[in-house]
Amino acid sequence: MPELPEVETVARGLQRHIVGRRILSVTLGKTDFIDNPAEIEHELPGRKIRGVERYGKFLLLRLSPKENARETGCETALLVHLGMTGMLRPQSAGQPHARHTHVVALLDDGRELRYTDARRFGRMAYLEGESLQEELRRFGADPLEARLEDFAARIRGKRARIKALLLDQKVLRGVGNIYADESLWKAKIHPKRLGARLRREEVEELYRALQGILQRAIVMRGSSIADFLDAEGQPGEYQRQHRAYGREGKACFRCKAKIKRVIVAGRSSYFCPHCQRAPRGGKRRRGAKR
DNA sequence: CTCGATCCCTGGACGC
């Protein structure tokens, strides 16, 4: 499940392998995850891949300008969201296509940049100029770039549960279920606590926990739970470091209490009931009707 | 504003 560290890992791999390449042609399979398939087919051929960036959980492939817009400075990019099972990687054109390969871009070095996605929870969009900027503005701060003050304001200014806030891409871009749970465990904060109710020190603790975990996960090239592979087809190693996620019933690494699982914000949330204390009145407030 | 529910989709785990 590609979150910030996994997408960063893919972006770095792509930087090494496809930057500078020109796209010669595009072939599409199923297209229900593409904003405008016809545009992808028509706009990409002839364009050079100038750079690859991560933007939250998106890969941003910066493209050379359109033929008729050389001077306008109009930025163009291919946005790729890997969803749950998306993979983007270059392979030699001779190699057989993996199952669920839905986008194939032939490159000028004879290789193909292939997008495969079994569940098609991903997204692909070609964007340019103002619509690109507009799309990027929809998202919150990058957790690795945000200053503590900004992070704190984003969290404490909201009454939603902290888990929901961490997952909300408009608040922070790039955090998903795994790293939300891992950072809450590290900071000893229960997922159902309300953002606005966190103490100053807790927010600071969470900020440091989140940054530290994301950085360490990037070094280990992300977590491979089911089938995540980076741009070079390699799995990540960070799943071995998980302290909460996926550990229901197992002993907490700090206190040996059994890790519990609850649904918060519609997602499985793993936490230590001893280290991460439930909020006061977390069930139903006393005397509240119904 | 925030919530839960629902849908999208497929593969893997599990029970029989």
Place this chain on the structure above:
DNA sequence: TGCGTCCAGGGATCGA
């Protein structure tokens, strides 16, 4: 071995 069922989850959307 095979079949049915459940679950995983990021994000959009809708009604409460």
